[in-house]
Amino acid sequence: MRPRPRRSFVVLALLCALAALGGPPTLSQGAEGPEASARVARLFEEASAATQHYEAGRRAARVQKGEARRMERLLVRERSEITVLHNDLGRIARAQYRTGGDLPLTAQMLLADEPEELMRGQHAVWQADLALNNAVSKSRRAEKKLAEGQREAAAQWHALQERNVQLAQLKKSITRKLEQAQWELQGDADRSVAAGRCRGAVRLEQRDLRPTRAWVPPVKTYTLSAGFDSAGERWAHRHTGQDFAVGIGTPVRAAGDGRVTRVSCGGAFGIEVVVRHRGGYYTQYAHLAAVTVDQGQKVRAGQWVGQSGTTGNSTGPHLHFEVRLTPYLGSGVDPVTWFAERGVRL
Known part of the structure; x- marks a missing residue:
C-alpha cells in the first residue's frame, strides 16, 4: 500500500x-x-x-x-x-x-x-x-x-x-x-x-517610505515610452527627457534625496516639480495632476512629490521625467544612462 x-x-x-x-x-x-x-x-x-x-x-x-x-x-x-x-x-x-x-x-x-x-x-x-x-x-x-x-x-x-x-x-x-x-x-x-494658479500641496500619508537605495525610479510600476532625444511632432526639437507611461494619480517619487527648487503649473510641462540633488543634478517631474510637496522642502529618495497626470502639452497620462545639469530646460542628460551609472536599471 x-x-x-x-x-x-x-x-x-x-x-x-x-x-x-x-x-x-x-x-x-x-x-x-x-x-x-x-x-x-x-x-x-x-x-x-x-x-x-x-x-x-x-x-x-x-x-x-x-x-x-x-x-x-x-x-x-x-x-x-x-x-x-x-x-x-x-x-x-x-x-x-x-x-x-x-x-x-x-x-x-x-x-x-x-x-x-x-x-x-x-x-x-x-x-x-x-x-x-x-x-x-x-x-x-x-x-x-x-x-x-x-x-x-x-x-x-x-x-x-x-x-x-x-x-x-x-x-x-x-x-x-x-x-x-x-x-x-x-x-x-x-x-x-487654465487659471494659472497652482494649488497647494496635497498632504497624503505615505506609509511605505522605506528607502533602501540612494536612487530610485520616479514611479514604482511603469512602461517606458518616449525616450531621451527622440523625435516627435509635439516637440520643437528633440525630446528632452524620459516618459513613463502610468495612470492618472500614480504616486511620483523623488529619484533621490534633495530639495524642491520649483513648483509650477503653467506652460508646456503643465504642473511640474523640480528637485535639486547632491552633485549639482536636478530632476524634473512634469505633466502632474497634483503635487505633494512645497517649494523649498527637503525630500528623501522615494518620497512622493506628486501624482501623475496629463497637464500641459501632453497626449495622454504619463510622467515626463528629466535629469538636468541646471534647473533650466536644455541642460538635460539621458535619464536611462544617468540612472544606470547609479546602479538603477530602468
Missing part, C-alpha cells in the same frame, strides 16, 4: 498568503488638499491589494487543481493494481481446481504418490493466497484514502475558484471607482492650469 500523499506545501503557503494579505494602508490629506487626490491614492492602494489577493488566489487554485489531478492519477493506478491482484487470485483458484483443489486435503494426501511434496505445495499455495489477500486489503485501503484526498483537493479547488470570482468582481469595482476619481483629479488639475 502506498502512503497517503502529503499535501503540497506550495498550496499551504499560497492559502496562508491569501489570509495574510491585509487591507490597504489608510491615507490622509490636509485641509488644503483636494479630496480627489486622496481618493485616487487610496484607490490605487486598494486596487493593488485586490490584485495581490486575486493573483494569490489564482496561483493557489492552479496548484490545488494540479494536486487534484495528481491524486486522480494515483487513484487510477491503484485501481489498476487491484485489478491485477484480483486476476492473480483468479489464476491461483483455477490452478487449485486443476490440481485437485476441489478435493479435501486428506483425500488428496491419500491419492498422492508423495504426500510430503503435496503438503509443501499446498502450504506454498496458502501462503500465496494469504499474501494476495493482504495485498488486496492494503490496496483497497490505499484506494479509499486516495479517493478521499482527491475529493478534498477538488473541493478546495472549487472553493478557491468561487473566491477568485468574488475577488475579480471586487477588483473590477475598485477599478471603476478609480477611473472616475482619476478623471475628477485630472479635471481639478486642468482647471488650475
